[in-house]
Amino acid sequence: MENRTEISILGEFGLIDHLTKNFEIQNVSTVVGVGDDAAVIDHFGKQTIVTTDLLLEGIHFDLMYTPLKHLGYKAVIVNLSDVYAMNATPTQITISIGFSNRFSVEALDEFYEGVYIACEKHGVDLVGGDTSSSDKGFIISVAAIGEVSPDKFVKRSTAQKGDLICVSGDLGGAFLGLTLMEREKKIFLENPKVQPDLENEDYIVGRLLKPEARKDIIEFFAKNDIMPTSMMDISDGLSSEVLHLCKQSNLGCRIYEEKIPIHDLARKAAFKFGLDPTVCALNGGEDYELIFTLKQEDYDKITLNEEIAVVGYMAELEEGTKLLTKGGNTFDITAQGWNAFNK
Amino acid sequence: MENRTEISILGEFGLIDHLTKNFEIQNVSTVVGVGDDAAVIDHFGKQTIVTTDLLLEGIHFDLMYTPLKHLGYKAVIVNLSDVYAMNATPTQITISIGFSNRFSVEALDEFYEGVYIACEKHGVDLVGGDTSSSDKGFIISVAAIGEVSPDKFVKRSTAQKGDLICVSGDLGGAFLGLTLMEREKKIFLENPKVQPDLENEDYIVGRLLKPEARKDIIEFFAKNDIMPTSMMDISDGLSSEVLHLCKQSNLGCRIYEEKIPIHDLARKAAFKFGLDPTVCALNGGEDYELIFTLKQEDYDKITLNEEIAVVGYMAELEEGTKLLTKGGNTFDITAQGWNAFNK
Numbered sequence: 161m162e163n164r165t166e167i168s169i170l171g172e173f174g175l176i177d178h179l180t181k182n183f184e185i186q187n188v189s190t191v192v193g194v195g196d197d198a199a200v201i202d203h204f205g206k207q208t209i210v211t212t213d214l215l216l217e218g219i220h221f222d223l224m225y226t227p228l229k230h231l232g233y234k235a236v237i238v239n240l241s242d243v244y245a246m247n248a249t250p251t252q253i254t255i256s257i258g259f260s261n262r263f264s265v266e267a268l269d270e271f272y273e274g275v276y277i278a279c280e281k282h283g284v285d286l287v288g289g290d291t292s293s294s295d296k297g298f299i300i301s302v303a304a305i306g307e308v309s310p311d312k313f314v315k316r317s318t319a320q321k322g323d324l325i326c327v328s329g330d331l332g333g334a335f336l337g338l339t340l341m342e343r344e345k346k347i348f349l350e351n352p353k354v355q356p357d358l359e360n361e362d363y364i365v366g367r368l369l370k371p372e373a374r375k376d377i378i379e380f381f382a383k384n385d386i387m388p389t390s391m392m393d394i395s396d397g398l399s400s401e402v403l404h405l406c407k408q409s410n411l412g413c414r415i416y417e418e419k420i421p422i423h424d425l426a427r428k429a430a431f432k433f434g435l436d437p438t439v440c441a442l443n444g445g446e447d448y449e450l451i452f453t454l455k456q457e458d459y460d461k462i463t464l465n466e467e468i469a470v471v472g473y474m475a476e477l478e479e480g481t482k483l484l485t486k487g488g489n490t491f492d493i494t495a496q497g498w499n500a501f502n503k
Numbered sequence: 504m505e506n507r508t509e510i511s512i513l514g515e516f517g518l519i520d521h522l523t524k525n526f527e528i529q530n531v532s533t534v535v536g537v538g539d540d541a542a543v544i545d546h547f548g549k550q551t552i553v554t555t556d557l558l559l560e561g562i563h564f565d566l567m568y569t570p571l572k573h574l575g576y577k578a579v580i581v582n583l584s585d586v587y588a589m590n591a592t593p594t595q596i597t598i599s600i601g602f603s604n605r606f607s608v609e610a611l612d613e614f615y616e617g618v619y620i621a622c623e624k625h626g627v628d629l630v631g632g633d634t635s636s637s638d639k640g641f642i643i644s645v646a647a648i649g650e651v652s653p654d655k656f657v658k659r660s661t662a663q664k665g666d667l668i669c670v671s672g673d674l675g676g677a678f679l680g681l682t683l684m685e686r687e688k689k690i691f692l693e694n695p696k697v698q699p700d701l702e703n704e705d706y707i708v709g710r711l712l713k714p715e716a717r718k719d720i721i722e723f724f725a726k727n728d729i730m731p732t733s734m735m736d737i738s739d740g741l742s743s744e745v746l747h748l749c750k751q752s753n754l755g756c757r758i759y760e761e762k763i764p765i766h767d768l769a770r771k772a773a774f775k776f777g778l779d780p781t782v783c784a785l786n787g788g789e790d791y792e793l794i795f796t797l798k799q800e801d802y803d804k805i806t807l808n809e810e811i812a813v814v815g816y817m818a819e820l821e822e823g824t825k826l827l828t829k830g831g832n833t834f835d836i837t838a839q840g841w842n843a844f845n846k
Contacts, residue, residue: 256557296639
């Protein structure tokens with residue numbers, strides 16, 4: 161039988177104490193953390209980064225197939241990914257949650273265990289937040305704070321014509337994981353006796369439930385004196401993000417289908433589901449990889465990193481935003497690429 | 504007829520552009536605001552303050568009697584109040600909202616108009632956020648960032664025995680406003696033809712729907728070289744907050760009922776509803792005044808400010824946390840003071 165402690169026994173402040181007591185301060189800049197009205201962060205000659213994301217049950221996650229520990233981990237990671245996308249180092253987060261009385265203390269412990277693991281892995285302090293009862297499912301709001309030297313942060317709007325377009329890791333896996341979980345959920349709801357068939361699908365399920373923020377890429381930049389000309393993280397699919405970089409930098413682009421990095425296991429899963437892997441990479445979200453542009457003369461600096469692929473280049477605005485396919489065709493990249501592409 | 508634009512026409516990014524286009528940068532420290540992965544804030548020799556609050560429809564507010572403009576204003580104010588409670592100056596906020604398709608662009612405009620007014624009044628920049636669809640009512644998450652000199656921030660845990668306990672403004676009004684609105688709502692639901700009877704209740708309704716964050720008190724401290732020994736804002740009632748200061752400073756206290764500041768119009772409303780005004784001040788929340796402690800030798804410095812009342816003093820831990828009533832009785836102050844007091 162599950163061990164269940166009612167949250168009402170702890171009370172709100174007892175709950176906060178309970179949930180945060182294992183968080184140790186990791187940064188000397190964290191002067192005041194949890195337990196006061198606000199957190200105090202000390203910075204000297206650095207610039208502070210702030211970002212926030214709201215995650216809602218039924219919209220951003222489905223508790224039917226998302227373990228709470230993974231959810232806590234992911235809620236932090238998606239925010240840290242935004243900080244890395246500024247070429248910055250995350251240092252603190254705040255986390256606010258709303259939850260109904262269907263959640264036990266143990267359930268929230270699980271959630272915070274995931275939060276804790278993500279914080280520890282990235283050297284980040286949890287410095288505040290808010291908890292609330294909710295009659296509206298599980299609600300998560302995370303704000304992440306980071307720091308960067310004034311001359312190092314990288315915006316979306318500063319790409320130049322001719323710059324190489326690069327992406328980290330591989331794309332489309334998280335969307336295929338989602339497709340799999342939604343399929344298994346449907347089967348389970350129709351017949352609860354059928355066991356989920358997740359064999360050999362660890363990779364895509366992991367991409368969905370336990371995404372990583374690319375700290376390693378930012379560290380690689382610092383170590384090799386690489387300064388991207390523009391950067392953002394890939395949360396809504398390659399198409400959407402390339403269009404953001406183009407729009408904000410007032411440029412066009414060329415993307416080569418054959419250069420888009422797709423993991424073999426994602427490719428296999430796509431074929432199994434009857435989906436085009438390229439379409440999954442272009443339009444599936446939640447990969448949390450980085451897309452950035454680089455001066456051509458910096459190309460040699462990145463060739464040693466197998467986690468970085470050059471997928472195209474920035475073009476004149478008048479040249480439009482185009483995908484060149486393996487078959488030699490040219491398509492317009494659109495935010496609704498999924499539909500356009502499936503015609 | 505109401506002018507209604509569907510949010511779907513704008514799309515998510517169009518909506519963010521739309522909602523934030525009127526926000527002008529006010530602080531030179533705001534290097535990058537809305538429109539990138541995260542906000543960049545430049546600080547030199549200052550300490551950064553971060554705080555966050557989650558506001559949920561049905562839990563924290565009722566849209567039946569809360570105009571969206573007031574809600575936007577209040578969502579910002581309750582966070583700025585936390586920054587002031589650190590003796591700091593708010594400089595930036597992020598705001599994330601979740602909403603269903605029952606909200607039109609005009610409705611969200613109204614909400615952001617309130618946000619804008621609060622930001623302008625307090626010299627704060629909106630630097631980021633997130634918007635999401637929600638099938639769970641209206642959800643608001645605000646994070647506020649502020650700055651303070653390293654030697655000026657004020658915690659809850661640093662009160663000393665013998666320090667004066669002071670509060671700003673007056674207490675209990677917001678709770679009486681809530682009592683009134685809940686009563687009128689009940690009458691309306693029973694008979695929609697009955698017009699709400701809010702005559703002469705502007706004060707308490709205003710305290711509920713349009714609270715103020717006490718920027719003026721923090722400015723008064725700076726101007727008069729006053730350094731509170733501890734401070735927090737009063738969001739859960741005087742009892743609850745006094746107990747926080749005592750617990751975190753490891754002390755007891757004495758509070759004098761006759762010294763608790765209650766507005767005449769709140770007192771009148773309390774009598775009308777058959778409530779004890781002192782109980783409303785002790786246990787009614789949402790006044791967003793400041794409670795702080797002060798060295799006795801600083802007493803002369805605050806006498807000129809009519810917005811500050813001395814309500815008691817910090818005592819030894821062993822002396823307990825006591826309320827001395829007008830009638831000469833002594834009560835234990837408890838977090839459930841409401842029930843204890845009504846016996």
